Amino acid sequence: xxxxxxxxxxxxxxxxxxxxxxxxxxxxxxxxxxxxxxxxxxxxxxxxxxxxxxxxxxxxxxxxxxxxxxxxxxxxxxxxxxxxxxxxxxxxxxxxxx
Amino acid sequence: xxxxxxxxxxxxxxxxxxxxxxxxxxxxxxxxxxxxxxxxxxxxxxxxxxxxxxxxxxxxxxxxxxxxxxxxxxxxxxxxxxxxxxxxxxxxxxxxxxxxxxxxxxxxxxxxxxxxxxxxxxxxxxxxxxxxxxxxxxxxxxxxxxxxxxxxxxxxxxxxxxxxxxxxxxxxxxxxxxxxxxxxxxxxxxxxxxxxxxxxxxxxxxxxxxxxxxxxxxxxxxxxxxxxxxxxxxxxxxxxxxxxxxxxxxxxxxxxxxxxxxxxxxxxxxxxxxxxxxxxxxxxxxxxxxxxxxxxxxxxxxxxxxxxxxxx
Numbered sequence: 184x185x186x187x188x189x190x191x192x193x194x195x196x197x198x199x200x201x202x203x204x205x206x207x208x209x210x211x212x213x214x215x216x217x218x219x220x221x222x223x224x225x226x227x228x229x230x231x232x233x234x235x236x237x238x239x240x241x242x243x244x245x246x247x248x249x250x251x252x253x254x255x256x257x258x259x260x261x262x263x264x265x266x267x268x269x270x271x272x273x274x275x276x277x278x279x280x281x
Numbered sequence: 282x283x284x285x286x287x288x289x290x291x292x293x294x295x296x297x298x299x300x301x302x303x304x305x306x307x308x309x310x311x312x313x314x315x316x317x318x319x320x321x322x323x324x325x326x327x328x329x330x331x332x333x334x335x336x337x338x339x340x341x342x343x344x345x346x347x348x349x350x351x352x353x354x355x356x357x358x359x360x361x362x363x364x365x366x367x368x369x370x371x372x373x374x375x376x377x378x379x380x381x382x383x384x385x386x387x388x389x390x391x392x393x394x395x396x397x398x399x400x401x402x403x404x405x406x407x408x409x410x411x412x413x414x415x416x417x418x419x420x421x422x423x424x425x426x427x428x429x430x431x432x433x434x435x436x437x438x439x440x441x442x443x444x445x446x447x448x449x450x451x452x453x454x455x456x457x458x459x460x461x462x463x464x465x466x467x468x469x470x471x472x473x474x475x476x477x478x479x480x481x482x483x484x485x486x487x488x489x490x491x492x493x494x495x496x497x498x499x500x501x502x503x504x505x506x507x508x509x510x511x512x513x514x515x516x517x518x519x520x521x522x523x524x525x526x527x528x529x530x531x532x533x534x535x536x537x538x539x540x541x542x543x544x545x546x547x548x549x550x551x552x553x554x555x556x557x558x559x560x561x562x563x564x565x566x567x568x569x570x571x572x573x574x575x576x577x578x579x580x581x582x583x584x585x586x587x588x589x590x591x592x593x
């Protein structure tokens with residue numbers, strides 16, 4: 184144990200589901216030496232007022248994020264395809280429920 | 282790709298009120314300013330647990346004790362939201378704590394004052410948290426995304442803090458002459474330090490220029506202080522407390538209160554370590570940190586052992 188230097192433990196990103204059926208949303212992060220302690224810390228830090236029904240934890244170094252410098256090029260291809268949207272199409276006069 | 286003008290992209294985002302996110306390029310001074318400001322706020326939340334913790338065992342009822350415990354736990358939580366935001370800027374928690382212990386990072390002056398009576402718990406919730414809320418509401422629109430989101434979360438929780446404090450003051454003012462005197466005494470001692478929480482006058486504030494340019498800060502110290510005074514005076518009147526300022530007077534032309542001069546000598550004395558409790562607050566933190574070291578190490582050793590057992 185003497186070999187372990189003073190540590191604040193690894194960081195975990197916390198995602199919370201505010202009610203059943205809704206998407207998980209990033210809340211922040213906590214420190215925890217392992218999954219169990221990280222989960223308890225996440226509960227104590229982000230769930231003091233009934234904030235939700237479920238927690239996901241992900242070690243911070245496992246998150247893969249897109250590079251902001253590439254954003255323009257990376258997300259560009261979806262911009263010029265108007266035919267992917269329903270309003271692109273002309274419907275015949277009088278057609279209902281479409 | 283190599284031709285991106287990062288400064289230009291950053292400036293444009295600030296100009297358009299867009300948030301800066303953790304992975305975005307940012308000027309080194311922006312990063313430094315944020316780390317200083319966010320960590321100072323985080324340390325304040327955590328050190329702020331001490332003056333209130335002083336009254337947990339002496340809370341006058343079980344109801345009061347439960348509330349105080351919940352409030353102090355919130356303050357710890359708020360510290361953690363803010364450390365979490367600071368860590369997205371690339372600084373570790375251990376380093377942040379080291380800066381606090383070395384005296385290189387500050388925390389709010391207000392927590393260097395002692396909490397002498399139960400009425401102080403009322404005054405802290407009502408005035409200290411009240412002043413903090415005015416500042417935090419403004420910071421919800423700060424330009425750094427993780428910081429802004431932490432502020433939104435904190436603001437949602439703060440209003441309970443202020444209301445429980447005001448309730449304590451109101452109850453004491455509805456009580457015996459001794460209780461009223463105690464409440465007024467707390468008011469007298471906390472009013473001026475609460476006004477100092479907003480920092481020096483705009484004309485004397487050393488960090489204001491860049492903070493405004495980068496939209497880290499959205500409203501000035503004096504503007505926020507005025508806002509706090511204007512809403513607090515009426516609350517004091519309702520429960521019969523006097524604001525300890527002879528020069529406090531409604532200014533019909535400006536539609537706000539004029540107030541007396543703040544004792545800035547006291548402010549700088551406390552900042553420089555000579556407040557009533559500076560040494561005690563920091564020593565307590567260092568002691569708790571050192572006494573918790575074996576727990577952190579034991580948990581780390583356990584995690585390593587679990588991993589090696591699984592992989593065998």
